[in-house]
Amino acid sequence: MDVSQYLEIFIDETKEHLQNLNTQILELEQDSENMDTVNEIFRAAHSLKGMAGTMGYKRMQNLTHDMENVFSEVRNGTIKVQPGMIDILFQCLDALEGYLASIQESSDEGTNDNEHLIKALNDILNSKGGEAPAAEAKEAAPAAETKEAAPASSGDSKEKWKDIKLTDTEKGLFDKAKSEGQNFYGITVYVQETCILKAARAFLVFKALEEHGEVITSKPSTQDIEDEKFDFDFSVIVVSADPLDKLIEAVKSVSEIDSAYGSVITEADFAQGSSESEEAPEEKAAETKPAAAAPAAHQAAPAATKAGDGKKAPAKPVVNRTVRVDIEKLDVLMNLVSELIIAKNTLVSTASSDSTAKNGSFNEQIEYLESVTTNLHESVMKVRMVPIESVVSKFPRMIRDMQKSLGKKMELHMTGEETELDRTVVDEIGDPLMHLLRNSADHGLESAEVRKERGKSEVGNIFLDAYQDGNNVVIEVRDDGNGIDVAKVRDKAIQRGTITAEQAENMSDKEIIDLLFLPSFSTKEQVSEISGRGVGLDVVKSKIEALSGEVEVKSKLGVGSTWTIRLPLTLAIIQALMVIVGGEKYAISLSSIQTIEDIPAKDIKLVEAKEVIQLRGSVIPIIRLSDVLEIESTKSPEDDLMVVIVKKGDKLAGLVVDELIGQQEIVIKSLGKYVNKCKFISGATILGDGEVALILDANALV
Amino acid sequence: MDELRVENGAVSEQFIVIKIGDEQYGINIAYVDNIVRMQQITRVPKVAPYINGVINLRGIVVPVMSLRLKMGLPADEFTKATRIIILKLENQGTVGVIVDEVREVITLDSEQIEKVSSDTQNEKVNFVQSVGKANGGLVSILDLNAVATEKE
Numbered sequence: 001m002d003v004s005q006y007l008e009i010f011i012d013e014t015k016e017h018l019q020n021l022n023t024q025i026l027e028l029e030q031d032s033e034n035m036d037t038v039n040e041i042f043r044a045a046h047s048l049k050g051m052a053g054t055m056g057y058k059r060m061q062n063l064t065h066d067m068e069n070v071f072s073e074v075r076n077g078t079i080k081v082q083p084g085m086i087d088i089l090f091q092c093l094d095a096l097e098g099y100l101a102s103i104q105e106s107s108d109e110g111t112n113d114n115e116h117l118i119k120a121l122n123d124i125l126n127s128k129g130g131e132a133p134a135a136e137a138k139e140a141a142p143a144a145e146t147k148e149a150a151p152a153s154s155g156d157s158k159e160k161w162k163d164i165k166l167t168d169t170e171k172g173l174f175d176k177a178k179s180e181g182q183n184f185y186g187i188t189v190y191v192q193e194t195c196i197l198k199a200a201r202a203f204l205v206f207k208a209l210e211e212h213g214e215v216i217t218s219k220p221s222t223q224d225i226e227d228e229k230f231d232f233d234f235s236v237i238v239v240s241a242d243p244l245d246k247l248i249e250a251v252k253s254v255s256e257i258d259s260a261y262g263s264v265i266t267e268a269d270f271a272q273g274s275s276e277s278e279e280a281p282e283e284k285a286a287e288t289k290p291a292a293a294a295p296a297a298h299q300a301a302p303a304a305t306k307a308g309d310g311k312k313a314p315a316k317p318v319v320n321r322t323v324r325v326d327i328e329k330l331d332v333l334m335n336l337v338s339e340l341i342i343a344k345n346t347l348v349s350t351a352s353s354d355s356t357a358k359n360g361s362f363n364e365q366i367e368y369l370e371s372v373t374t375n376l377h378e379s380v381m382k383v384r385m386v387p388i389e390s391v392v393s394k395f396p397r398m399i400r401d402m403q404k405s406l407g408k409k410m411e412l413h414m415t416g417e418e419t420e421l422d423r424t425v426v427d428e429i430g431d432p433l434m435h436l437l438r439n440s441a442d443h444g445l446e447s448a449e450v451r452k453e454r455g456k457s458e459v460g461n462i463f464l465d466a467y468q469d470g471n472n473v474v475i476e477v478r479d480d481g482n483g484i485d486v487a488k489v490r491d492k493a494i495q496r497g498t499i500t501a502e503q504a505e506n507m508s509d510k511e512i513i514d515l516l517f518l519p520s521f522s523t524k525e526q527v528s529e530i531s532g533r534g535v536g537l538d539v540v541k542s543k544i545e546a547l548s549g550e551v552e553v554k555s556k557l558g559v560g561s562t563w564t565i566r567l568p569l570t571l572a573i574i575q576a577l578m579v580i581v582g583g584e585k586y587a588i589s590l591s592s593i594q595t596i597e598d599i600p601a602k603d604i605k606l607v608e609a610k611e612v613i614q615l616r617g618s619v620i621p622i623i624r625l626s627d628v629l630e631i632e633s634t635k636s637p638e639d640d641l642m643v644v645i646v647k648k649g650d651k652l653a654g655l656v657v658d659e660l661i662g663q664q665e666i667v668i669k670s671l672g673k674y675v676n677k678c679k680f681i682s683g684a685t686i687l688g689d690g691e692v693a694l695i696l697d698a699n700a701l702v
Numbered sequence: 703m704d705e706l707r708v709e710n711g712a713v714s715e716q717f718i719v720i721k722i723g724d725e726q727y728g729i730n731i732a733y734v735d736n737i738v739r740m741q742q743i744t745r746v747p748k749v750a751p752y753i754n755g756v757i758n759l760r761g762i763v764v765p766v767m768s769l770r771l772k773m774g775l776p777a778d779e780f781t782k783a784t785r786i787i788i789l790k791l792e793n794q795g796t797v798g799v800i801v802d803e804v805r806e807v808i809t810l811d812s813e814q815i816e817k818v819s820s821d822t823q824n825e826k827v828n829f830v831q832s833v834g835k836a837n838g839g840l841v842s843i844l845d846l847n848a849v850a851t852e853k854e
Contacts, residue, residue: 096793370728584744584745628747629743629747630747630748631747669761669762669763670763671746671756671763671765675746675749675753675755675756675765678747678748678749681746681747684744684756684763685759686761686763690742690744690758691744691758692742692744692755692756692757692758693744694744694746
């Protein structure tokens, strides 16, 4: 039977069931007597089994079948739920997720039988809840560890770049480089295993290398690296005139890079490489096979599963991204479209009717059309919106796992999971949130002993709150841990040369905390020293800014920190204030505007050669847009100034414009490659008369 | 595309002949998406001087550059004959170039086209990839990638 057409549905539903199972099993851990939960788990496992069977995924079916058996016994009361069993169940879920990932990529479930899990499940069944499962779990864990160690030791050396086969053109380059006094280097880079955004790090490594020379080739290919299809290491061949130390240093300066090994490629290496190349494919196949086969025998850690997958030829994911839409939302859309057609028809007939009745009726129709399009816009946006639940629901499980690995007691409290965001934003927001939560759990919260000493409850609390605030969605990650030690951050920044001692004098605590978001601040050594913050916060910031959002942190030493992420509800259409500067029209997003003020020219004061105004007690710097936009203002210097006060986080600034036009709903268009050079122009929009107006990004100006 | 059209055994291509100043240039029709009349151009601050700004091409925002400025000639004087040729390039995407006048479409066989060497310092010549002979006159065929590539 051809089931490929059901693949998308299968993947969507399997994800839902797995998520459901994760949540339910967590609940079961808290309350092992709750029969409702057990029933729910049983049902989910049963549906999973049925679905996998229909789709012909035998291994998945076997595993879920055994899981279902266990739950069936639990339901009958013959087995009691206990910690060892929960651990195994979670491992099963990880294994199922592994299958799913493989199916999503290649529509094939892979060759991993997960025998040890099946055995562990059967042991639970046989022992009827005895001690065996716990022991089994322990056994499985070391097995996973040894395996992770194995590939490292079985590889001939740490310099895996030696596996790279050069093509003829690259060999030509080698000779040319030699004659020009440049060297060929092979470098293997190891990324930290805790690194979340591996591809981003790899990209930074490439960028760093390209400052010194040229990257000739890499293994895996750059495309694969971009798609994160590598384990924790990748190798590159670089041609450069600089010495090797410099390159290695450049690579290591990228944060979350564990180590880098390299050496000069000599003619001898080269000859060997080329003579080997004929027999190489076989050798390579033999090399990868044990790696893939060994884990297949018994594979527990998800990391190992990934390792197996990574070796496979990467294919484009076979599934498109989908959004499930409530049929009611579609009905509303349909109705609106029919109204739109009626409005159009009325307009057509009005246009051809006598001119006497024309004007009044015409305006009426325009108003009608306006209300229909506004509603249509809202409905279409709603269709694209999904609750953030799909992302955040995996976090309780993550915190549970971290609790075990870190040996700290902590609890995650979540509110506002139902808050809706654009699908594209929801897809992207998972990683940064996970980063912040890990940061809080790992570095923010103190150990139980310290907490006791400080008079806090032993269990650390992490809060994840999401809510809508006007045109934005706010997600807060909060902890009641140690907070950020500003003095330590300052010392570190001075020590590293990020700021000078004099600069530090003049910086507020907030400005110093903001230093943590600088790329140079996030290397592992510092984490332990500056009360832990700093791992990849630059990545978090850049990812959120890519979604046109912003991230802020507030912290009180000893009391805790709050990370606030603010995201726009939708990316395509915004409310904007239209202004005129020097005869040109510009749009400023309404979400960043605080107030609009009329300021007499004499009220402008100079502070440190910068123009400021005083407004209700606070001093606000002003920016003359005509200067920034390189155009003559149409106003004379004595005239009153029209100042638009914009806000970025806690900072305010006044933008001086010539005239205001008014508020308008605008559609954001990309400016294209050529002209997106200046960072304070975030895009363009097309006005009612067909004219193009540029959108000013107030955040970049402040 | 048009390259594949074979007449009398020779490969022939179609070119749009445009005028800049007193000279005739040819643009391979395969890259031309559209030709529009001069319209309101919105200036964009802080871009290269030869980029005039952006226009609204049926709902899409398209950057527009001046071929004259790019070639180091005096700035355009917009007349009734001035046109914007919208090019679709592989690497640079959609871009419009302003020309003084669009004259005709010609078909050139491969033997009517001669390559020119571009080792001179003259900026104008650097954008010309070959010269075609048509109707007794000469047409310099523009290397569109060189035209659209940004100079540092």
